[in-house]
Amino acid sequence: MNWPDNGASAAARQQLAAALVAGRPSEWSDAFASVPRHMFVPRFYRQNAEGAWQSVTWGEPGYLETVYSDAALTTQLDDRGVPTSSSSQPSLMLSMLEALDATEGHRVFELGTGTGYNLGLLAHQLGDANVTSVDIDPGLIEDAVRHLQHAGFNPTVAVGDGAQGYPRRAPYDRIISTVGLHMIPQPLLHQASPGAVLVVPLGYGIMRATVTGPGHATGRFLTTPAHFMARRTNGAAPQFEAADQQSPTDSSVPAEALLGRLKFAASLALPGYSSCSWRDEGGQLEAVGLWTPDGSTAIAHVSGAVRQTGPQQIWDTVEDLDKVFGSEPARDEFVLTVTPTRQTVSYGDTDGPSWALPTAL
Numbered sequence: 001m002n003w004p005d006n007g008a009s010a011a012a013r014q015q016l017a018a019a020l021v022a023g024r025p026s027e028w029s030d031a032f033a034s035v036p037r038h039m040f041v042p043r044f045y046r047q048n049a050e051g052a053w054q055s056v057t058w059g060e061p062g063y064l065e066t067v068y069s070d071a072a073l074t075t076q077l078d079d080r081g082v083p084t085s086s087s088s089q090p091s092l093m094l095s096m097l098e099a100l101d102a103t104e105g106h107r108v109f110e111l112g113t114g115t116g117y118n119l120g121l122l123a124h125q126l127g128d129a130n131v132t133s134v135d136i137d138p139g140l141i142e143d144a145v146r147h148l149q150h151a152g153f154n155p156t157v158a159v160g161d162g163a164q165g166y167p168r169r170a171p172y173d174r175i176i177s178t179v180g181l182h183m184i185p186q187p188l189l190h191q192a193s194p195g196a197v198l199v200v201p202l203g204y205g206i207m208r209a210t211v212t213g214p215g216h217a218t219g220r221f222l223t224t225p226a227h228f229m230a231r232r233t234n235g236a237a238p239q240f241e242a243a244d245q246q247s248p249t250d251s252s253v254p255a256e257a258l259l260g261r262l263k264f265a266a267s268l269a270l271p272g273y274s275s276c277s278w279r280d281e282g283g284q285l286e287a288v289g290l291w292t293p294d295g296s297t298a299i300a301h302v303s304g305a306v307r308q309t310g311p312q313q314i315w316d317t318v319e320d321l322d323k324v325f326g327s328e329p330a331r332d333e334f335v336l337t338v339t340p341t342r343q344t345v346s347y348g349d350t351d352g353p354s355w356a357l358p359t360a361l
């Protein structure tokens with residue numbers, strides 16, 4: 001291992017830290033200026049113009065500038081070239097850490113160790129003894145331990161499904177997830193101390209919730225948009241061929257609305273949905289594909305023709321959302337209420353629409 005800190009990395013890091021806080025006071029500016037991201041991301045992958053992934057390793061041209069820029073960095077790919085781990089965008093990490101409001105003496109649980117960089121920031125701020133993190137990937141945990149030790153940290157890390165928490169080190173005063181969730185896992189609430197704060201990606205937003213009792217929590221979304229890697233589960237593949245064979249219906253909702261103003265609301269109404277788009281050679285949108293973990297699939301063409309298949313008619317849900325949200329809604333108007341048996345997101349006042357999130361992990 002040879003990723004020493006030198007004048008160039010220290011200067012680049014301080015520049016990034018200054019740019020992130022942009023002149024305002026932040027309790028996290030010292031952590032970003034001190035913890036060497038390059039020791040956690042000795043190699044990352046980026047896509048060239050043809051979409052092929054290329055690795056960039058410590059010491060190569062452009063490496064240092066990119067590691068110390070406000071960029072999310074893909075750090076692991078699976079056999080099909082799909083990213084399976086990344087170091088999140090530093091400005092988003094900062095927003096989440098600030099929202100976490102962790103102060104001296106707080107015990108923090110992190111879901112999704114990845115490179116260990118966010119955990120290094122937490123350990124810098126709160127001390128090794130107060131931070132614990134879990135990742136589902138044993139290889140990543142092995143690497144993260146090396147990165148952390150190289151940077152001078154030694155927090156508790158473990159392999160497992162982070163949605164189950166880590167009971168041996170509970171209770172936690174603060175819980176942060178760097179993995180996308182579809183609901184708040186009950187085990188986390190049961191490992192939280194009274195009044196604990198959770199900051200977790202929920203759908204395409206960031207939820208900040210407070211624990212109000214055993215298995216109970218309530219909170220609002222931050223205004224910050226976010227799209228995190230989803231917690232690894234076994235969702236069904238999209239059924240595009242089966243959808244193509246269905247008779248089309250006419251939709252008045254423009255296909256592109258799903259990629260823009262309805263994207264966040266759809267992530268709450270259709271938990272765990274994925275989407276893709278088809279474009280012509282000139283880059284003009286032709287159609288949008290949409291599917292949920294139960295295999296329900298819809299293809300919406302820009303002409304208005306929609307074909308759907310599977311247990312749910314999921315484009316019908318998009319049409320319902322369109323009736324409510326003619327323009328992009330403010331994220332912080334969405335409120336989450338969690339009880340041991342139900343999780344509900346409601347919009348606006350008490351008469352506004354609401355959606356039930358899944359309760360099973």
Ligand SMILES: C[S@@+](CC[C@H](N)C(=O)[O-])C[C@H]1O[C@@H](n2cnc3c(N)ncnc32)[C@H](O)[C@@H]1O
Pocket residue numbers: 084085086087088111112113114115116117118119134135136137140160161162163178179228229230231232
């Ligand atoms: C965006 S990365 C985490 C970034 C990390 N905090 C960092 O600073 O590098 C998401 C991570 O979540 C992990 N992950 C996915 N599903 C998980 C699960 N069910 N439990 C724990 N970790 C999970 C992935 O292996 C991946 O490393």
